[in-house]
Amino acid sequence: MGKITARYSQLVMPNDLNNIGTLFGGKMVSWMDISAGKAARRFLRGSDAAGAVTKAIDKMVFSEPVYGGEWVNFMATIGSVGTTSFTIDIEATAEDESGQSRPVCKACFTFVAVKKGDDGKWHKVPHGKQE
Numbered sequence: 001m002g003k004i005t006a007r008y009s010q011l012v013m014p015n016d017l018n019n020i021g022t023l024f025g026g027k028m029v030s031w032m033d034i035s036a037g038k039a040a041r042r043f044l045r046g047s048d049a050a051g052a053v054t055k056a057i058d059k060m061v062f063s064e065p066v067y068g069g070e071w072v073n074f075m076a077t078i079g080s081v082g083t084t085s086f087t088i089d090i091e092a093t094a095e096d097e098s099g100q101s102r103p104v105c106k107a108c109f110t111f112v113a114v115k116k117g118d119d120g121k122w123h124k125v126p127h128g129k130q131e
C-alpha cells in the first residue's frame with residue numbers, strides 16, 4: 001500500500017501578512033498543522049484513537065517568501081510510525097498569478113494518537129497502525 005497523503009490549499013489574504021507584507025510565518029505553521037491533521041485523520045481510520053494531537057514540529061524551513069494573492073498548496077505525507085506517535089512530512093508550494101509553483105516551506109510534524117479517559121482527560125493510546 002502506498003503512503004497516506006492529504007492535500008490542502010489556502011489563499012493568502014491581507015490578514016495573513018506580516019509587517020513587511022509577506023506571509024506571516026505563524027499562519028504557515030497553522031496551515032501546515034491543519035494539513036497534517038487531515039493526513040492524520042486518514043491514517044487513523046479504523047483505529048481505537050479518538051484523534052491525534054501535535055506533539056512536535058521539527059525541521060521547519062521557510063525557503064522563500066509568499067505574497068498576498070498567491071495560493072499555498074500543501075502536501076502532507078505520513079512518514080515513520082511508532083506505537084502512539086507517527087510523523088507527517090509537509091511540503092508547501094506557492095502558486096503565483098501565472099500558475100507557476102515554487103517550494104516555500106517544509107517541516108516534519110509528530111502527532112500522538114489520543115483518547116479521552118474516564119478521568120475526562122486526553123491520554124495517548126496505541127494507534128495500532130503500521131507504515
Ligand SMILES: CC(C)(COP(=O)(O)OP(=O)(O)OC[C@H]1O[C@@H](n2cnc3c(N)ncnc32)[C@H](O)[C@@H]1OP(=O)(O)O)[C@@H](O)C(=O)NCCC(=O)NCCS
Pocket residue numbers: 052053054055056081082083084085086110112114122123124
Ligand atoms: C500528546 C501527549 C498526550 C503525549 O503524552 P506523553 O506522556 O507526553 O507521551 P510520551 O512522552 O510518552 O510520548 C508519546 C509518543 O511521542 C513521542 N515523542 C515524545 N516526545 C517527542 C518529541 N519531542 N519529538 C518526537 N516524538 C516525541 C514518543 O517517542 C512516543 O512515541 P511512541 O509511542 O510512538 O513510541 C501529551 O504530551 C500532550 O497532551 N501534549 C499536548 C498536546 C497538545 O496540546 N498539542 C497542541 C494541540 S493539538
